[in-house]
Amino acid sequence: MLSKILIIDKRKELSTKYKKNIEDADTSVTISSNLKDAINDIQVYEPDMIIVSDSIDTSLNEFCEQIRSLTCNTRPIIVALSKSADSGDRILVLDSGADDFLSEPVNIEEFKTRIKAHLRRDIELNLDSKTLLPNKKIVEKSLKRMLRSEHSQAVLLIGIENIESYRRVYSDIAVDKLIQTFIAITKSSLEPDDFLGQLNETNFVLITNVYRAEKLAAFLTFAFDTVAPKFYSEQDAKRGYMLLKSDRLAGMRANFVSVQIGGIPGNYEHINSVEALIERLYSVKKTAKTPGGSNYIIDRMKLTGEGSNSLNSVINNIYIKEPDESLALLLRTTLELQGYDVTENINPEDSNQPGILIIDSGDNLEELEFCKQIKCSPNFVNSKIIVTTSVHNKAAILDSGVDLYLPKPYELSDLIQWIEYLSKQII
Numbered sequence: 001m002l003s004k005i006l007i008i009d010k011r012k013e014l015s016t017k018y019k020k021n022i023e024d025a026d027t028s029v030t031i032s033s034n035l036k037d038a039i040n041d042i043q044v045y046e047p048d049m050i051i052v053s054d055s056i057d058t059s060l061n062e063f064c065e066q067i068r069s070l071t072c073n074t075r076p077i078i079v080a081l082s083k084s085a086d087s088g089d090r091i092l093v094l095d096s097g098a099d100d101f102l103s104e105p106v107n108i109e110e111f112k113t114r115i116k117a118h119l120r121r122d123i124e125l126n127l128d129s130k131t132l133l134p135n136k137k138i139v140e141k142s143l144k145r146m147l148r149s150e151h152s153q154a155v156l157l158i159g160i161e162n163i164e165s166y167r168r169v170y171s172d173i174a175v176d177k178l179i180q181t182f183i184a185i186t187k188s189s190l191e192p193d194d195f196l197g198q199l200n201e202t203n204f205v206l207i208t209n210v211y212r213a214e215k216l217a218a219f220l221t222f223a224f225d226t227v228a229p230k231f232y233s234e235q236d237a238k239r240g241y242m243l244l245k246s247d248r249l250a251g252m253r254a255n256f257v258s259v260q261i262g263g264i265p266g267n268y269e270h271i272n273s274v275e276a277l278i279e280r281l282y283s284v285k286k287t288a289k290t291p292g293g294s295n296y297i298i299d300r301m302k303l304t305g306e307g308s309n310s311l312n313s314v315i316n317n318i319y320i321k322e323p324d325e326s327l328a329l330l331l332r333t334t335l336e337l338q339g340y341d342v343t344e345n346i347n348p349e350d351s352n353q354p355g356i357l358i359i360d361s362g363d364n365l366e367e368l369e370f371c372k373q374i375k376c377s378p379n380f381v382n383s384k385i386i387v388t389t390s391v392h393n394k395a396a397i398l399d400s401g402v403d404l405y406l407p408k409p410y411e412l413s414d415l416i417q418w419i420e421y422l423s424k425q426i427i
Contacts, residue, residue: 002195003119004145005029006047008038009081010055018051021108022115025192035063043070044148046141048122049115053081053104060089064097074126074137077118081106128198130176131183139197139205143274146207152266154213156206156296157281158186158220158259161289162425163202165254169242170231178231178257185223189216199278210266214298217261221294224259232256243398251405252418253398260288261296289381317341317354318419321367322388324360331358334412335419351379356419361389361397368400375401384422386415 005027009015015031023029030047032038035056042050050067054060060080067078078098082089085103093101100114126138134142146153160179167175179201186196186206195207208216229237236242236256244252262285264277271277288297318340322328332342343354357374361367371387374380386404387397397405404418 002193003027003049003123004045004047005049005051005115006038006041006045006076007031007051008035008056009033009051009053011053014053017108018111021112027119039066039070042067042076045145046074047076048074048119049077049079051079051081051115054083060093060098061096064093068097074141077122079115079118131180131198133183133204134195134197136197136199139199140274140278142195142197142207143205143277147268147271147274147277152210153207154210154263154265155277155281156208156213156217156261156263157199157278157285158204158206158261159285160202160257161260162255162257165242165244165425166231166257168244169236169254174231178228181227181231182224182259185227186220189219189223205281213263213265214296217263217296217298221259221261221296225294228257239399241398251394251398253401253403253405255292258290258292259294260285261294262286262288263296263298265299267299317343317356319343319346319354319357319359321357321359323362330412331415334416338416340419348373348377348379353380353383355382356384356386356422358386358388358415361387361391363391365389365391365393365396368397368402371400371402384425386418386422388415 003026005022007015007018007029009018009031010033012033015033019029019031030041032041035058041047052060052063056063058066060082064078064080068075077100079100079102080093080098081102081104082093083104084090090101090103099118102111102114123134126135127133128135143155146155160182163175163179166178183196183204186204190196190206191209191212193209195205197205199205206216232242241256242254244254262281262283264281264284268277271280284297284299288295316339318335320328320331320335320342321344322331328344332344335342346353346357359367359371367387371385374383374385384403385401386406387402388406388408388410389397390408392407394405403422406415406418
């Protein structure tokens, strides 16, 4: 990760000397002799460190207090340089917010060592404890710098999907091992100038060269699907899905863990904030979702046009296919009271499909063929199927692609809880 340092110093010769000694492949240094411009740069680029000398047009303690009052994602490390060796001056500046105070003339080797030590500690404090990747604060700072940079870069949002289902079956320890393995694969594919950070447990941001972005996305999805089978039991691997069990005899089919990647290849002229960029990345990543396996999309949001369905409308819409008219009426009434939109008619050719489908399998499981057709249709990629049945053949039902097997009779409260659970899988 490239650290950025801002030197604020009116003395051209000395500031250039400091820059020459601390700038390297991992550290970028900028010099400002104008205090007003320096304050603007601090707010815009959020440097990791500020080295400020007492040559500026204000006292060091006032400057430190001003920096502490700025609204920044992360407060920079402040190293003060002064011709004074007085302990009172040192204490005042440190109390005002400086992290270090060096009296000039400085020993250049000690100066370099102190700077590197401060940067190293700052990086270590902002690493995730499990993956050792830069955390959300550092990710947002890096994205902010990228948006302001004159050099075009691509950014990928990498999401590990279905991890909660995997956790329920295999435990937290297995989840940690799976994620750590994927991170190791990702790190092995990076170039020195690439940046990899972590937004949350299952979503990662990769900033890379525009020309490498799609190749990286293709490699990561392929590599993950290649190693992922090693993380399942022999029975699950043979079956082709995970089976979530319930105390009430219900069984839920859960897809294997996959990687979905959404990327934007360097065109950010209409994006004016980090928040907007992250939101757009999540939107692009959602379009990469497939019925099974990993996938990636590079900036496909521009293909979205009139008639495209919003995610909220998908989640709140429920289709019911229930031959028992009284039960169908009870289901409709109950779900509508819960705030859902209920329909009993769907057109498989329509791209606007319900998020949840509740289907009675029939006396001879004849509706399972309909479920198979739905699961194979790209129009139902965001849909979840619940099969309710009095024919208790769990294996045949789940093998048809159904997400949840719910034997009759069942409690309506249980059905609503399952709907809420599956809705979260769609988001």
